[in-house]
Amino acid sequence: MLEIRNLKAEVEGKQILRGIDLKVEPGEIHAIMGPNGSGKSTLAQVLAGRESYVVTAGEVTFEGKDLLGMAPEERAREGIFMAFQYPVEIPGVGNTYFLKAALNSIRKHRGLPELDAMDFLKLVKEKMKLVEMDESLITRPVNEGFSGGEKKRNEIFQMAVLDPKLAILDETDSGLDIDALRIVANGVNTLHADHRAVIVITHYQRLLNYIVPDYVHVLSNGRIARSGGKELALELEEKGYGWIDEEVA
Amino acid sequence: MIEVTDERDLHLADFEQFEKTQEGKSPAWAHAIRRSAIERFSKLGFPTSHDEEWRFTSVAALAKVPFEPLGAQQSQVATSTLDLFRIRNCAVHLMVFVNGRFSRAFSSIQNLPTGVQLLSLATALQSDSQVLASHLARYASYEDHAFVALNTAFIEDGAFINIPRDVVVELPIHLLFLSTNLAKPLVSHPRNLIVAGPNSQASIVETYAGSGEEIYFTNAVTEVVLNDNAFIDHYRLQRESLRAFHFSTLQVQQGRSSSFSTHSIALGGSLTRNDVNTTLNGEGSEAILDGLYVISGQQHVDNHTRIDHAKPHCSSRELYKGVLDERSRGVFNGRIIVRPDAQKTDSKQTNKNLLLSEEALANTNPQLEIYADDVKCTHGATIGQLSADALFYLRARGIGLETARNLLTYAFANEITNRIKIEPLRKDLEKLLFSRLPADEKARL
Numbered sequence: 001m002l003e004i005r006n007l008k009a010e011v012e013g014k015q016i017l018r019g020i021d022l023k024v025e026p027g028e029i030h031a032i033m034g035p036n037g038s039g040k041s042t043l044a045q046v047l048a049g050r051e052s053y054v055v056t057a058g059e060v061t062f063e064g065k066d067l068l069g070m071a072p073e074e075r076a077r078e079g080i081f082m083a084f085q086y087p088v089e090i091p092g093v094g095n096t097y098f099l100k101a102a103l104n105s106i107r108k109h110r111g112l113p114e115l116d117a118m119d120f121l122k123l124v125k126e127k128m129k130l131v132e133m134d135e136s137l138i139t140r141p142v143n144e145g146f147s148g149g150e151k152k153r154n155e156i157f158q159m160a161v162l163d164p165k166l167a168i169l170d171e172t173d174s175g176l177d178i179d180a181l182r183i184v185a186n187g188v189n190t191l192h193a194d195h196r197a198v199i200v201i202t203h204y205q206r207l208l209n210y211i212v213p214d215y216v217h218v219l220s221n222g223r224i225a226r227s228g229g230k231e232l233a234l235e236l237e238e239k240g241y242g243w244i245d246e247e248v249a
Numbered sequence: 250m251i252e253v254t255d256e257r258d259l260h261l262a263d264f265e266q267f268e269k270t271q272e273g274k275s276p277a278w279a280h281a282i283r284r285s286a287i288e289r290f291s292k293l294g295f296p297t298s299h300d301e302e303w304r305f306t307s308v309a310a311l312a313k314v315p316f317e318p319l320g321a322q323q324s325q326v327a328t329s330t331l332d333l334f335r336i337r338n339c340a341v342h343l344m345v346f347v348n349g350r351f352s353r354a355f356s357s358i359q360n361l362p363t364g365v366q367l368l369s370l371a372t373a374l375q376s377d378s379q380v381l382a383s384h385l386a387r388y389a390s391y392e393d394h395a396f397v398a399l400n401t402a403f404i405e406d407g408a409f410i411n412i413p414r415d416v417v418v419e420l421p422i423h424l425l426f427l428s429t430n431l432a433k434p435l436v437s438h439p440r441n442l443i444v445a446g447p448n449s450q451a452s453i454v455e456t457y458a459g460s461g462e463e464i465y466f467t468n469a470v471t472e473v474v475l476n477d478n479a480f481i482d483h484y485r486l487q488r489e490s491l492r493a494f495h496f497s498t499l500q501v502q503q504g505r506s507s508s509f510s511t512h513s514i515a516l517g518g519s520l521t522r523n524d525v526n527t528t529l530n531g532e533g534s535e536a537i538l539d540g541l542y543v544i545s546g547q548q549h550v551d552n553h554t555r556i557d558h559a560k561p562h563c564s565s566r567e568l569y570k571g572v573l574d575e576r577s578r579g580v581f582n583g584r585i586i587v588r589p590d591a592q593k594t595d596s597k598q599t600n601k602n603l604l605l606s607e608e609a610l611a612n613t614n615p616q617l618e619i620y621a622d623d624v625k626c627t628h629g630a631t632i633g634q635l636s637a638d639a640l641f642y643l644r645a646r647g648i649g650l651e652t653a654r655n656l657l658t659y660a661f662a663n664e665i666t667n668r669i670k671i672e673p674l675r676k677d678l679e680k681l682l683f684s685r686l687p688a689d690e691k692a693r694l
Contacts, residue, residue, distance in 0.1 A: 073644040098646070
């Protein structure tokens with residue numbers, strides 16, 4: 001589904017990714033861990049198409065198509081969803097309005113009819129339950145005045161509505177209390193399906209108690225230093241990142 | 250340097266002609282005011298860029314056009330043109346002015362509460378009411394402002410609204426000034442006077458509009474007097490033709506515990522200058538000044554506001570927002586004066602500009618003059634582009650670049666339109682703003 005080969009990228013002239021190779025198949029859950037500055041979030045941003053991140057080498061294909069040549073919106077329409085580490089507040093744009101515009105542009109791309117207001121509302125209500133989101137939040141502007149936990153839940157809620165093929169969670173667990181963490185994890189687990197892959201980017205092993213990965217990759221200095229099964233995460237929890245790199249988290 | 254014929258001469262000559270036509274139509278005091286105003290204008294002349302108040306706005310293009318005043322003939326207007334500028338699905342007291350003159354045929358005034366006067370100024374002048382005599386031209390000073398002087402010299406028509414004590418006018422009053430079907434460039438000087446008695450309440454909408462590409466000059470002055478505890482919600486929509494010149498002054502005088510809000514929306518015109526001035530002249534009064542300018546091409550909009558806190562415990566809230574595309578230019582100059590007596594003043598001023606192109610330009614200039622020591626005054630101004638983070642967020646959800654840009658622009662403007670309390674008017678305006686966005690947006694949402 002997703003194939004990353006020798007991906008190198010820089011931000012403001014600084015080399016961050018130094019040759020990433022990764023293959024993700026439908027139904028799989030991959031965890032990408034690593035200390036601060038190892039390139040975890042850069043990888044997520046590059047996959048989502050953030051323009052300030054410049055790819056200097058390598059290639060990425062998504063379902064056989066060249067991903068790096070696509071605009072961010074095209075990637076989303078092809079089925080990639082990134083849950084933001086820092087969701088953006090957009091005053092003046094209503095949550096419903098925004099999400100309907102997003103969903104319909106994706107549906108249009110997939111050759112599906114656009115949802116009318118009634119069907120959309122039904123879908124929204126159903127998915128809100130999944131992340132135990134307060135219904136009043138949907139009428140508010142996007143993320144405006146939301147607490148940290150509400151913003152993260154809103155990301156998972158959007159993911160549930162937009163129904164992506166590949167979900168990338170960029171440190172969705174950071175800053176969450178244990179209840180919010182459970183809700184977010186539960187949302188992801190409910191959506192997990194044979195046709196959908198998930199990449200969980202996290203600094204801590206904690207989230208992986210709730211979302212069990214098939215593979216764990218440890219990023220260090222812009223490269224995947226180690227890959228293994230879920231037991232690798234536990235090993236990291238015990239020993240820290242120091243044994244992989246001198247740099248300790 | 251070649252000395253050009255003095256541009257003010259044209260207006261001076263017109264004045265003599267005009268004054269003759271007003272014989273027997275207005276009382277002696279009105280003639281005296283006009284004459285005093287034209288004398289002032291003749292001394293002031295048109296402002297230049299050396300004038301601090303006109304530093305960013307050149308009136309050279311305006312001064313050059315040989316505008317003509319309207320002759321005796323009554324102008325015609327197509328109903329379809331009129332419908333473009335009426336408030337849809339909204340019962341109002343409508344007064345229509347075509348090319349500066351009140352048109353009875355197109356106006357429709359519903360049943361008014363007892364004692365409310367809603368007259369054309371021309372009619373009011375002929376009947377010479379006491380209220381008119383004691384208020385007209387008493388607030389909008391023509392001492393230093395050439396265009397107020399010019400307007401005052403040519404006082405002829407407009408609206409006179411007099412709301413007695415304790416009366417609430419439920420339906421909005423809509424004053425619609427249309428410039429249309431012009432053979433030659435026309436100058437009109439609409440003059441409005443609104444007097445709100447103690448404890449009275451009303452909503453008033455002024456629309457200035459023109460169709461097509463016609464060249465004309467609207468030079469309007471509105472004076473609003475709020476007696477104690479009066480409540481006026483005022484709107485000003487500028488939808489002039491894209492080649493028109495639009496200058497206006499809104500002068501407000503507020504009594505004790507009165508509340509005045511105005512929402513000034515500028516969309517049309519090639520050169521626009523709006524002055525909004527209020528004097529909080531009674532304890533506990535409140536002023537809300539909102540403004541929105543959405544312009545493109547080579548449009549120029551200059552908003553000058555002046556809030557004069559003269560008495561204690563008054564509050565003012567000011568929010569002006571500009572969306573500037575292509576080579577347009579927006580000027581905001583917000584002056585707040587807090588007099589020595591005006592303790593416990595609470596004042597907040599904000600001006601935000603969104604530049605959609607590299608060539609667009611915004612000037613913003615807050616001026617705070619505070620002579621009291623126990624006050625709360627804040628001001629802030631921003632000039633920026635669409636947030637790259639917000640754009641990326643929308644695109645990362647599948648929304649196309651153009652749509653994302655439109656959505657954010659619309660949202661920026663919506664902060665002002667959301668404050669419009671007359672719902673049909675708000676909807677009209679939202680539609681209008683929306684229709685300026687590229688088609689792709691409309692198809693999807």
